[in-house]
Amino acid sequence: MDAVVHLDEPGVAGYPLHHDLAQLLASPGPPGEAAQGFLLLALGIWAADKLLDRRAAADAWTREIILHLPAPDAWRPLAPDLTRLLNFLTGDDWDLKLRPARIDLGCQGAWPHPWRPGAVVLFSGGLDSLVGAIDRLEAGQSLVLVSHYDFGQLASLQQGLAAALTAYYGPDRVHHLGIRVQFPEAPELTLRSRSLLYLALGAATAAAFGETTPLIVPENGWVSLNPPLTLNRLGAYSTRTTHPHFLAQLNSLWRRAGLNQPLDNPYQNQTKGEMLLQCRNPELLKKLFPQTVSCSRPVASRWHRRPAGSCGYCYPCLMRRAALHRLGWDDGGDYLLDALAVPETLRHRTRGRDLRALLLALKTWEKSPQEIQARLWLGDTPAAVAARSAPARAVLAQGFQEIGEFFRDKAPEWVKAYLGW
Numbered sequence: 001m002d003a004v005v006h007l008d009e010p011g012v013a014g015y016p017l018h019h020d021l022a023q024l025l026a027s028p029g030p031p032g033e034a035a036q037g038f039l040l041l042a043l044g045i046w047a048a049d050k051l052l053d054r055r056a057a058a059d060a061w062t063r064e065i066i067l068h069l070p071a072p073d074a075w076r077p078l079a080p081d082l083t084r085l086l087n088f089l090t091g092d093d094w095d096l097k098l099r100p101a102r103i104d105l106g107c108q109g110a111w112p113h114p115w116r117p118g119a120v121v122l123f124s125g126g127l128d129s130l131v132g133a134i135d136r137l138e139a140g141q142s143l144v145l146v147s148h149y150d151f152g153q154l155a156s157l158q159q160g161l162a163a164a165l166t167a168y169y170g171p172d173r174v175h176h177l178g179i180r181v182q183f184p185e186a187p188e189l190t191l192r193s194r195s196l197l198y199l200a201l202g203a204a205t206a207a208a209f210g211e212t213t214p215l216i217v218p219e220n221g222w223v224s225l226n227p228p229l230t231l232n233r234l235g236a237y238s239t240r241t242t243h244p245h246f247l248a249q250l251n252s253l254w255r256r257a258g259l260n261q262p263l264d265n266p267y268q269n270q271t272k273g274e275m276l277l278q279c280r281n282p283e284l285l286k287k288l289f290p291q292t293v294s295c296s297r298p299v300a301s302r303w304h305r306r307p308a309g310s311c312g313y314c315y316p317c318l319m320r321r322a323a324l325h326r327l328g329w330d331d332g333g334d335y336l337l338d339a340l341a342v343p344e345t346l347r348h349r350t351r352g353r354d355l356r357a358l359l360l361a362l363k364t365w366e367k368s369p370q371e372i373q374a375r376l377w378l379g380d381t382p383a384a385v386a387a388r389s390a391p392a393r394a395v396l397a398q399g400f401q402e403i404g405e406f407f408r409d410k411a412p413e414w415v416k417a418y419l420g421w
Contacts, residue, residue, distance in 0.1 A: 001068070005047045005183075017047055018182040024107040024204050025177075028116070031207035034258040035200075037072040037103045041082070041096075042193075042200035043181065044069045049090060049193040050186040061237070063092045070101030074257045085249050089240055090192035111208070115172055117144045120206040121216045122198055123176070124148075125158040126294040127320060128267070131275045131285065132218020135266075137169045138280035146202045147178040148194075154293075155180070161291055168284060177205060195241030199250065199263075206261045214262035217242055220272040221395040222319065224265060228375040229315075229361035235377075244268060244388055245379050269391045272323035273402045286327075290334065294320040312337040313345060315354040322406035330410070343414045358403065359418055365400045372396060 004014030007021075021039075024031065031039075048067050057063045075082075076098040086094040118141035123129045125147065136143055145162050149155040155178055162176035179201050199217070206213045219242040226238040240246050242265055251263045267275050279285045295310040295317050310317045312335025324330040332338030339345050339355050346352045365372050373396065378388040407415060 003051060005044065005051070007043075015047070015051065015183070015185050017043060018180070018184070019043075020180045021105050022108045023177065023179060024105065024201075025109040025111055025208035026107045027109075027111045027208070029208055029210070030107050031204040032258070033072045033103050034074050034254075035204045035207040035261075036105050036107070037075045038254070038257065038259060039105065039200040039204045040103055041069055041071060041075065041098075042196045045086065045094075045193050046181075046191075046197045047183050049191060050183050050188055053187040054190060061091060064095075065092055066095045066097065068097040068099065070103065071098040072103050073100065076100065078253055078257060081249075081253060085246065085253065086193070086196075088249075089196065089246055091235055091237065107204075107208075109177070113172065113175060115142055116209055117142050117175070117213065119214045119216050120144045120146055120202050120209075121218065122146055122202050123158060123162065124198070125154060125161060125292060127289060127292045127323075128218045128220055128223075128272065128275060128294070130161060130288060130292050131279050132216060132267070133165055133174075134284060135218075135280050136216065137165065137173060142173045143175070144205055145174065145176045146198075146205050147176065148198050148201055149178060149180055150182045157291065157293055161288060164288055164291070192239060192241070203254070203259060203261050203263075207259065211260040212262075214264055217247070217263070217265045218267055219265050220270055220275050220323075221268045221391070222271045222399040223316075224268055225376060225392055225395060227361070227372055227396060227399075229357040231375070233357065234375060243377075245377070245384065248384075269395060271395060271399045271402055272319060273326040274398065276323055276327055282327075286329065289324070289329065310335050313339040313351045313355060315358065318354060318358055319403075321410075322402045325406045325410065326402060330406070332410075340411055340415060343412075346414065346418060359407075359415065362400060362403055362407065363419055365396075366404075369396070369400075372400075 005017055006012045006014050008016040008018050044067060048065055052063050052065060054061050054063060079096045079098045083094045083096050119136060121133050121136060121143050123133060123145035133143060133145060147158040149158060158178055166174040181197065202215045206215045224242040224244060226240065228234045228238050247263060247265060293310050296314040297311040317335060318339065321330045332341055337351065346355060361372065373393060376392055378385045378392060407419065
């Protein structure tokens with residue numbers, strides 16, 4: 001083996017993965033072996049993804065990863081299908097070697113309430129997850145909010161938002177479960193597999209309440225489809241963490257392994273702006289949204305010795321601003337950098353990369369929408385493509401309208417000149 005990863009076991013050589021998985025619920029009932037087995041698979045995949053630097057690959061992206069993992073009997077025959085799904089998710093060439101093992105992750109968490117949740121919601125601390133939680137609570141459901149964190153600022157942010165929802169809706173409606181999983185050996189930062197870990201934590205939590213408790217993944221349809229902005233962002237160069245193909249294939253694998261939690265993204269056909277506009281409690285959303293972070297570089301604030309926040313120049317930050325603009329809530333001063341305030345941003349190699357890509361995509365859309373549509377990957381069967389094409393086109397059209405309105409209203413002349421306006 002080139003590397004051995006273990007669950008922080010004393011005296012074991014290799015790379016320890018630090019965690020507090022014992023917090024996972026053992027009551028009302030422990031998650032079954034199918035759920036715990038999937039979580040262990042996701043932990044190993046996430047660790048390998050973080051450990052192996054893409055820059056060492058021949059094309060500086062596609063890694064060849066042979067991963068040996070323990071797995072329960074139900075998962076071992078599914079290794080080829082899980083491998084194909086991983087290839088789609090991360091853009092690598094995976095080879096999973098699953099050996100037989102009984103899986104017990106030592107879940108010890110006790111459910112402290114007399115009520116049971118109507119759903120488990122993934123709660124990242126981002127804007128979409130906040131809307132997803134508010135909408136479910138306004139509909140009368142009681143929720144378990146599941147978070148994953150690997151550094152303290154993110155944990156504090158998630159805990160603060162969950163506490164605010166608990167104070168508003170009551171402790172008989174909201175329970176927050178924040179799980180720490182850290183892997184310090186992390187030269188690779190793309191982390192295409194992180195969503196698999198998040199989903200596994202959510203599934204293990206939902207499984208404690210029985211097979212009918214759904215797992216909700218609140219993610220706007222634009223990010224879910226993640227249309228490649230330029231031709232050098234095709235494939236897994238654009239993240240596929242909640243792509244409808246990925247969620248559908250994962251759901252099928254779960255069923256075959258005996259993990260029967262319903263898995264749903266109710267916002268698949270909405271843009272971020274539409275999610276905000278249709279939120280069932282806009283007053284609470286307006287109060288809490290400044291506490292959320294929808295940023296691909298949340299540690300940038302740590303480099304500048306500032307509290308956790310959004311960088312302001314990454315793709316998710318720009319899309320967040322376009323969505324908030326629809327409600328009149330956008331303020332460039334809320335970010336580490338207002339990407340529209342400094343002309344040098346557009347020319348900067350790193351800070352201007354996503355702004356340039358977004359502007360080029362908008363120019364392409366206005367000139368030739370079919371070119372952007374042709375970049376979408378919607379499925380591996382004619383039936384899947386046919387079913388997803390019309391909703392995907394609608395999300396694209398609405399998304400580019402949001403982006404266009406944002407730049408028309410907020411962009412300075414040097415941005416409009418770049419767009420040819």
